Amino acid sequence: MTVARANASSRGRPRSREADRAITEAALDVLGDSGIANFSVEAVAARAGVGKATIYRRFPGRIGLLSAALDRLHDDLPSPQDEGDARTRLLAHLDVIRVPMSDTRSGRVMAQVISTGSSHPELLEVFYERVISPRRGVLRQTLLAGIEEGWVDAGVDIEVVLSLLVGAMMHIKVWSSVTQDAPSTISVLDTALAGIGVNPRIHASGS
Numbered sequence: 001m002t003v004a005r006a007n008a009s010s011r012g013r014p015r016s017r018e019a020d021r022a023i024t025e026a027a028l029d030v031l032g033d034s035g036i037a038n039f040s041v042e043a044v045a046a047r048a049g050v051g052k053a054t055i056y057r058r059f060p061g062r063i064g065l066l067s068a069a070l071d072r073l074h075d076d077l078p079s080p081q082d083e084g085d086a087r088t089r090l091l092a093h094l095d096v097i098r099v100p101m102s103d104t105r106s107g108r109v110m111a112q113v114i115s116t117g118s119s120h121p122e123l124l125e126v127f128y129e130r131v132i133s134p135r136r137g138v139l140r141q142t143l144l145a146g147i148e149e150g151w152v153d154a155g156v157d158i159e160v161v162l163s164l165l166v167g168a169m170m171h172i173k174v175w176s177s178v179t180q181d182a183p184s185t186i187s188v189l190d191t192a193l194a195g196i197g198v199n200p201r202i203h204a205s206g207s
């Protein structure tokens with residue numbers, strides 16, 4: 001046997017992208033529908049229509065499978081280079097965050113992660129690393145572009161601003177199904193800009 005043929009044999013059959021996608025999509029469905037307590041390789045295999053051995057050949061255990069599945073949520077990750085100025089892009093990104101949890105699979109997955117995070121801290125860590133952090137990165141780049149465009153004060157703490165804006169959108173996301181008085185995204189941003197914008201207008205009490 002030649003070296004080339006030996007190397008080819010040692011690598012085995014190439015992985016199927018279709019199977020990888022079916023498995024990770026099934027993993028998201030199981031997590032979003034049933035939660036981490038009922039998340040298992042067996043459940044994912046049944047949903048994906050593959051054998052457990054097929055999954056174990058691809059992913060190192062349950063956390064490895066979860067990590068790969070959560071990476072699939074990057075398919076809808078907004079780009080910091082979308083059309084429009086930075087303020088327009090920021091509003092669009094914030095609008096995506098505030099969509100009610102029940103309306104999207106990613107929202108249902110997030111609800112399951114949040115509800116079980118105290119008993120499964122490893123899941124919270126993976127979710128933050130794979131889902132939250134990349135999205136904060138997009139918002140961070142957009143705010144930095146706002147500094148370049150001159151409508152965000154260069155002296156502000158960008159990380160604090162991110163927490164303020166995302167926190168407001170997450171509050172709306174969680175409670176939008178039970179309240180009708182959620183503020184608009186633009187009103188939240190404009191209120192924040194009163195503190196982070198260039199030459200903010202300060203309304204003194206009693207004036």
